[in-house]
Amino acid sequence: MKNNLLSRRTFVKTTSLGVTGSALSIGGLSSIYLAAPQEADKLAILGGSPVRHAGTNLEVSWPIFDDTDIKMYLDAFKSKKWSEYSYSPQELSFRFKKAFAEMMGVGFCAPTNSGTDALDAAQRALDIGPGDEVITQTNTFIATAQTTFNLFALPVFVDTDPETFMINADLIEERITENTRAILPVHIGGGAADMDKIMAIAKKHNLVVIEDTCQAQHGEWNHKKLGSIGDLGCFSFQAGKSLCAGEGGAVIGNNDDIMARVEAYTNNGRDPRGMKRTFPGSNFRITPFVATTLIGQMRRLEAQSKIRDENVAYLEKLLSEIKGVRPTKKYAGQTRRAYYEYQLIYEKEHFKNVPKIKFREAIAAEGIPLGNGIDSSLHKDPFIETYFNLRTFKKIFSKERLDKYRRENLCPVNEMIDKETGVSLGQRVFLGSKKDMEDIVTAIAKIQKNASKLL
Ligand SMILES: Cc1ncc(COP(=O)(O)O)c(C=O)c1O
The missing domain is CATH 3.90.1150.10 (Aspartate Aminotransferase, domain 1)
Known part of the structure; x- marks a missing residue:
């Protein structure tokens, strides 16, 4: 003292x-x-x-845990059901997805094994791909933009509002082109991006909105949970997050068809409404250990x-x-x-x-x-050129288009x-x-x- x-x-x-x-x-x-x-x-x-x-x-x-969390974890371990993929109500991952959807006030939740994979699945479900552009921000974790680049699409970085540190929604419209498919704002740090403005712009230009809510579990916009305002919301449950399980993530949404595509993508293409393989897919499933840890942490x-x-x-x-x-x-x-x-x-x-x-x-x-x-100014990060130097990128994008991208890729406020x-x-x-x-x-x-x- x-x-x-x-x-x-x-x-x-x-x-x-x-x-x-x-x-x-x-x-x-x-x-x-x-x-x-x-x-x-x-x-x-x-x-x-x-x-x-x-x-x-x-x-x-x-993270914080108690004896109940440990027991829940051990019970999952002892059950010998170490992987789950059938969407049956007995499964811990099913219990988690129902509980999380309810907590977020949405119809559907598709668990994923990271926030990065949540962003990936969301963009794939919305059929974002080669040549498309996704408007996002520069002050975010690299995964926000990496997942767009991984689809051979371009993340277009919009500068930051110097007072809120959120994406400056007033600068979004001037970055919209005929290639723009989506707006991907990030509720950075746990604050909220200006969702009213963003949703209005999206509506005007017929764009989808994916909220990167990886840092903002439990925040609210007009008394609705962040992540539930746009078409899809993506979450991370990595160890530093306020709801965490080491690794893990989720996509949430209200549209049955879009969410079926998300969920199918996470489960090797299986449509959750009948298990037929009708969509493209990968395996982003969570383990029961992650599910039970999250159920415990949600308490x-x-x-x-x-x-x-x-x-x-x-x-x-x-x-x-x-x-x-x-x-x-x-x-x-x-x-x-x-x-x-x-x-x-x-x-x-x-x-x-x-x-x-x-x-x-x-x-x-x-x-x-x-x-x-x-502290990232992603628009200046060398990872951009790493992508642009790929043979596949050069095949999809002309030199003129990439040069234009470089010229317009400026976020001076964020650098300040x-x-x-x-x-x-x-x-x-x-x-x-x-x-x-x-x-x-x-x-x-x-x-x-x-x-x-x-x-
Ligand atoms: C804003 C943002 N987006 C995406 C991610 C990626 O989440 P994960 O680390 O679970 O893949 C993170 C993780 O820190 C993040 O902060």
Whole structure:
């Protein structure tokens, strides 16, 4: 506690409460910080004591499970039914897909063995293929675009909204061509893309919408679950996600025919409505072990989301008292956020122009694991040229078309966010205590006060 820059009295007042009764009532964090004793002042990166001492990790141990999860897993193991493909109600994967569809408020769910495969199956079911274009964003995990390239189609990267860090929906229409088939927005970090605008554009141009919801399980748009707004929604259950099973994924949707194609693709072409092989297919089936792990994890998703919601509300209240690090904005339709990487905006002018990279080093030394936001600028990634150099790509796309693609492939705002403003905190941070939130803001205020020493 010695170096916690919130006074002990303030700490006691704030930790046991929710967002009310906070430190802010006595003058704001900055002023609390300014009143802190000098010995707490020296930045950890310059040899001082950190706000968080080693061994007091801000990120809770993840994933979380209990004896019931272990029993469920062992039961699946002992059953000796180690693979499932018949869609019979006795199967664990069937139970999972019904439960997930219900949780998401949709008619159908097709489990897959990763989020990447969910995106693949979704695009294949919509018959996206050679020469097509899919409008997506640059600040996402590589799989979003890779799965389009894998179909010999082109992901067209749209720049990022500097305030929300979501795809800038106002820039979508100008990228639509006669080859565009789909819009693939990503609910990046757990926030929501502007689905009202995106759906209106899709309707106007007769395009399908696939929501990459891999980072946004349980978020909502106008009180409907993210992933259920577009034609299809794709999820990842990789270990870092807030609903996880190590590896795993799912596609959700409401259209019987489209979802039958998705499901068939995941199950070697078997139409779930009779098991005839009437569609193209591969094998993306999940194991019963993944299914039972997910059924177990779903028991705690809502409770965990509530804890994160409360901690984020408290953090945002504390942050409103200082300048220089602020939450990204949300669109009006976002009625609930989800959690993967909570994104914030760093404004160096409030830190004597200390560059983001230096700020992140300083706050890491204080024991706060502040990430770089969703730091990919995929439009600049060399993987694009890797595809373009394939013999098969050269066969499908003319040199002129690929040159045009290169010329138009610009996302300057996202590059600025990567370099200057984007920072983030992982979902595990928000399963901690109110004091954890205070430590984050204390560390920010400490660096702000001492910013000139970092130059
Ligand atoms: C936005 C996004 N899309 C797709 C994926 C791919 O999911 P998976 O790792 O389960 O294949 C991820 C995974 O991190 C992701 O974050």
